Amino acid sequence: MSSLLPLKPTPRTASNRDLEPxxxxxxxxxxxxxxxxxxxxxxxxxxxxxxxxxxxxxxxxxxxxxxxxxxxxxxxxxxxxxxxxxxxxxxxxxxxxxxxxxxxxxxxxxxAGAERTTPSLTTALRRVFSAVGIVGVISAIVHVRWSVLTPSPSSRSVELPVQQPDPTMWETLVTFGAGPGGFVLGVGVFLILFFFVAWYWRTYRPARSQTQSM
CATH class of the missing domain: 1.10.10.10 (Winged helix-like DNA-binding domain superfamily/Winged helix DNA-binding domain)
Incomplete structure (x- = not known):
């Protein structure tokens, strides 16, 4: 093909751009x-x-x-x-x-007829991140509620409370992970990843292979 370009670059084809049908x-x-x-x-x-x-x-x-x-x-x-x-x-x-x-x-x-679409990996990942975000919000709410309902040692003592230094980021994460909020987050993320992996192997890969063989 003739071209008006002095040096014609090689364009990215559909396969190089990882496009889906x-x-x-x-x-x-x-x-x-x-x-x-x-x-x-x-x-x-x-x-x-x-x-x-x-x-x-x-x-x-x-x-x-x-x-x-x-x-x-x-x-x-x-x-x-x-x-x-x-x-x-x-x-x-x-x-x-x-x-x-x-x-x-x-x-x-x-x-025309019954719909037979190839599942979209991008859409599935978007839903996974959305689900993880929802679980994160729920776990944060559980953690805050648990912190409010659980009395601190200082409230049980009749002595004047001693001002404690603000907890570090690591201490906050450890407290969150050891509490019910961390448990809810861990279980939720595990279930989300489990269902995503099951969908990938049982639905996405076979459909993708069938589309590429067409």
């Missing part, structure tokens, strides 16, 4: 916009070219024998449908910036 049912909200964006033969050729190799508008126009204006028009529609995105900026011989377009997913699948 995108499965869209015909009844999904985004399906209509996607179908509208790829109605034109030119748009489909552009999308196919970008999946083959991320590149610039001018290189796409040269490859499919179309004008830069026409390619730019279809690229805008493909971007609105979240099918392509700009991943890099190259420079021409004249120093002009040139956006490099690449697919947003490793594959695009439109389907």
């Amino acid at each position: 995108r499965l869209v049912g015909f009844e999904d909200e985004s399906a209509e916009q996607i179908l509208s964006a790829v109605t034109s033969t030119t748009a489909r050729r552009i999308l196919n070219q970008i999946y083959t190799e991320p590149t610039t508008v001018s290189d796409i126009a040269t490859e499919i024998d179309s004008s830069v204006q026409n390619v730019s028009y279809h690229l805008d529609r493909l971007r609105d449908a979240e099918l392509v995105e700009v991943i890099e900026t190259w420079y021409s011989k004249q120093g002009r910036e040139m956006d490099v377009y690449a697919p947003t997913n490793s594959a695009l699948v439109l389907f």
Whole structure:
């Protein structure tokens, strides 16, 4: 492919960017916009070219024998449908910036019927961190309640209380870990990690392997 670039860098392909396939049912909200964006033969050729190799508008126009204006028009529609995105900026011989377009997913699948989507590892990790955060808040509440309800040694003595130095960070963590708050946090995190590992081995890995073999 000819290029206006003095030295053409090697773009990151879909595999190098660790993208996941995108499965869209015909009844999904985004399906209509996607179908509208790829109605034109030119748009489909552009999308196919970008999946083959991320590149610039001018290189796409040269490859499919179309004008830069026409390619730019279809690229805008493909971007609105979240099918392509700009991943890099190259420079021409004249120093002009040139956006490099690449697919947003490793594959695009439109389907009808029962939904069979590949589980998303990113979504699962996001849910894991959210669950850990919730458990952390609950354990902190338990720790505070336990501290309030548990009388301190000074309150049991009739002597005047002696001012104690503020506890260090390590002492605070040890106190938290040895109390019910630490127990709740430990059990909660263990259960979350257990279910995540079980999901990863029983659901994500088989589905991922099946998708890659398609």
